[in-house]
Amino acid sequence: MVEAIPALTARQVAVSYIGTVVAMAQAEIHKAGRERSVLVARAAQPLLWLLVFGSAVSRVRELGTEEVPYKAFLVPGVLAQSVLFVAIFSGMAIIWERDLGITQRVLVAPAFRSAVILGKAASAAMRAVIQVAVVLAVVAVLRIPLEWSVLGVVGSLIAVLLGATMLSALSMVIASMVRSREQFMGLGQLVTLPLLFASNALYSVEIMPGWLQVVARFNPLTYLVEMLRQLLVGVGPDRLLLDAAVLIGGIVVTVAIASRTFPRRVL
Amino acid sequence: MKALVVEDLVVRYGDFEAVRGASFGVEAGEVFGLLGPNGAGKTSIMRVLTTLLKPAGGRAWILGHEVGAEPATARRLIGYVPQALSADGSLTGRENAMLFARLHGVARQDRGRRVDQMLELMDIAAAADRLVRSYSGGMVRRLEIACALLNRPRLLLLDEPTIGLDPVARRAVWRHLAEMRAETGLTMLVTTHLMEEAEEQCQRVAVMSAGEIRAEGSPVELRAALGAGGGTLEDVFVSLTADAQARGGEFHDIGRTRRTARRLG
Numbered sequence: 001m002v003e004a005i006p007a008l009t010a011r012q013v014a015v016s017y018i019g020t021v022v023a024m025a026q027a028e029i030h031k032a033g034r035e036r037s038v039l040v041a042r043a044a045q046p047l048l049w050l051l052v053f054g055s056a057v058s059r060v061r062e063l064g065t066e067e068v069p070y071k072a073f074l075v076p077g078v079l080a081q082s083v084l085f086v087a088i089f090s091g092m093a094i095i096w097e098r099d100l101g102i103t104q105r106v107l108v109a110p111a112f113r114s115a116v117i118l119g120k121a122a123s124a125a126m127r128a129v130i131q132v133a134v135v136l137a138v139v140a141v142l143r144i145p146l147e148w149s150v151l152g153v154v155g156s157l158i159a160v161l162l163g164a165t166m167l168s169a170l171s172m173v174i175a176s177m178v179r180s181r182e183q184f185m186g187l188g189q190l191v192t193l194p195l196l197f198a199s200n201a202l203y204s205v206e207i208m209p210g211w212l213q214v215v216a217r218f219n220p221l222t223y224l225v226e227m228l229r230q231l232l233v234g235v236g237p238d239r240l241l242l243d244a245a246v247l248i249g250g251i252v253v254t255v256a257i258a259s260r261t262f263p264r265r266v267l
Numbered sequence: 268m269k270a271l272v273v274e275d276l277v278v279r280y281g282d283f284e285a286v287r288g289a290s291f292g293v294e295a296g297e298v299f300g301l302l303g304p305n306g307a308g309k310t311s312i313m314r315v316l317t318t319l320l321k322p323a324g325g326r327a328w329i330l331g332h333e334v335g336a337e338p339a340t341a342r343r344l345i346g347y348v349p350q351a352l353s354a355d356g357s358l359t360g361r362e363n364a365m366l367f368a369r370l371h372g373v374a375r376q377d378r379g380r381r382v383d384q385m386l387e388l389m390d391i392a393a394a395a396d397r398l399v400r401s402y403s404g405g406m407v408r409r410l411e412i413a414c415a416l417l418n419r420p421r422l423l424l425l426d427e428p429t430i431g432l433d434p435v436a437r438r439a440v441w442r443h444l445a446e447m448r449a450e451t452g453l454t455m456l457v458t459t460h461l462m463e464e465a466e467e468q469c470q471r472v473a474v475m476s477a478g479e480i481r482a483e484g485s486p487v488e489l490r491a492a493l494g495a496g497g498g499t500l501e502d503v504f505v506s507l508t509a510d511a512q513a514r515g516g517e518f519h520d521i522g523r524t525r526r527t528a529r530r531l532g
Contacts, residue, residue: 005332005340005343005344012372015372016372019369019372020369020370022369023365023366023369023370024366024370026366027355027358027362027366030358030359030362031357031358034357097355100351100352100353101349101350101351101352101353102353102354102355104317104319104349104351104353105347105349105353105367105411105414106370107319108317108318108319108342108345108347109342109367109370109371110339110342110343110370110371110372110418111370111371111372116370263319
C-alpha cells in the first residue's frame with residue numbers, strides 16, 4: 001500500500017522556490033547584522049586602492065582613460081574589484097558549513113537546491129552592496145568628480161547585486177570542487193587576479209594587447225565595470241541592458257552549475 | 268503498514284563496499300535501532316534514506332515511496348538529525364528553527380506557532396533568542412530535533428543522537444523524544460553504538476557489522492538467541508561484531524565522530 005502524497009501545484013512550487021531564496025538570504029542577513037563593524041571595515045580596502053594606487057597611477061599616461069580624471073575612472077573599477085573579492089571568498093562559508101554538517105541538513109529539506117544556492121549567493125551580494133554603498137559615500141565626501149544621479153546610484157547598486165550574486169555562485173562552484181579551506185584559498189586567488197587584470201577595472205580595454213582584449217570580452221567582471229562606469233562616470237559604451245543581460249545570464253549558468261556540483265562534496 | 272523497507276542495499280565509496288546488501292523493515296509507530304560499531308555502514312544507510320547518496324544497488328521505500336525514484340517525496344516525509352552538530356551557531360535557536368520551517372515549506376500563518384510549539388516541546392523555548400553558540404551540547408541536539416519535527420515528518424531519522432553527550436543531557440534528549448512520541452506516535456530510526464540506550468529505547472533493533480545486518484529482532488529476542496548465560500545486549504553486540512572490530516572505523520569516520528564530540532564539549 002502506498003500512501004498518496006499530493007503533488008505540488010505550480011503555485012506551490014513557485015512559493016516554495018521564492019520562500020527558500022528568501023529564507024537562506026534572511027538567515028545570512030541576520031548574521032551580517034551582528035557583525036556590522038566588519039561590513040564597514042571591509043570598505044577600507046577598496047578605498048586604499050582608490051587613494052593609494054589611484055593617486056600613484058593617475059600620473060601615468062596612456063591608460064586609455066583620458067576622457068575623465070583617472071580617479072573618477074577608477075571608482076567603478078575599484079567597486080567591482082571589492083565586489084569580486086567579497087563574492088569570491090564568500091564560498092568559504094560553504095566549506096565551513098559543510099564541515100560542520102549544516103549543509104547536509106539543508107540539502108535534506110524538500111527545498112530546491114538551486115534556490116538554496118541562489119539565496120546564499122544573493123545574501124553574499126547584499127554584503128557587497130552595503131560595502132559599495134559605504135565606499136560611494138566616502139567617494140562623495142572626497143569630492144571625486146563622478147556624474148552623480150539618483151538613477152546612477154540606484155542602478156549601480158543593482159548592478160553590484162547582479163554581479164556579486166554571479167560571482168558568489170561562482171565561488172560556490174569553486175567551493176564544491178575542493179576538499180579543504182586551504183585549497184579553496186589557493187583556487188580563489190588563482191581566479192581573482194586574472195579576472196581583475198583581464199578586465200577594464202584598472203585601465204581601458206583598448207590599451208590591452210589583442211589577445212587580452214578577447215579575454216576581457218569573455219570576462220564577466222568587464223560587464224559589471226562597464227555598467228558601473230556608464231552609470232557613475234558616464235563614459236564607455238552605452239549598453240546597460242546588454243551588460244545586465246550578461247550578468248543575469250552568468251547568474252543562471254553559475255547557479256545551475258553550483259546546484260549540480262554543490263551536493264556532491266557533502267559526504 | 269511498514270514505515271520503512273530497506274531491501275538489499277549496497278553502498279560503495281570507490282572500491283570500498285560500506286554496505287553489502289542490507290535488508291530490514293521498520294513498522295509504523297516503532298522505534299527501531301540500527302546498531303553497530305564505527306564503520307559498520309549505519310551512516311551510509313542514513314545517507315541513502317535522506318537522498319544524499321545514491322546506492323550502488325538495492326532500494327528503500329518510505330511509506331511505500333521509493334527513495335531513489337521519488338527523492339522529493341522522501342524528503343517531505345522525513346525529519347533528519349545528522350550525527351554532526353548541524354545547527355548554525357551564529358543564529359539564535361528561533362532563527363535556526365524559522366529557517367528550517369521555511370525550507371520545509373511550513374505555511375507562513377503556521378510558522379511562528381509551530382516553531383514555538385516545537386521549541387517548547389524540546390524545552391528550549393527559554394533560550395530561543397540566544398545564539399546557538401552559547402547552548403550546551405544537549406540543547407543543540409534538542410534544537411536540531413525540534414527543527415527536524417517542524418514539517419511534521421512521518422519518519423524521524425536520528426544518526427547517533429546522543430553522541431558526545433554526558434549522561435544527564437542524554438537522558439534529557441531521550442525524555443523529550445519519548446514525550447514527543449507519546450503525542451505523535453512518530454516512527455523513528457535511530458543509529459547508535461550505545462547498547463543500554465538501544466535496549467531502553469528501541470522496540471526492535473538490527474545489529475550491523477562490516478556492512479551487513481547480522482541480526483534483527485527485539486532486544487529480548489536477541490539476548491535469548493545468544494543462548495545461555497543471560498547475556499546483555501552488549502554481549503550480543505560484541506559476539507556479532509567481533510570479527511569486524513579490526514576493520515571498523517575508518518580514520519575519516521573517527522575524525523568526524525571526534526569532531527562532533529569536541530563541539531558538544
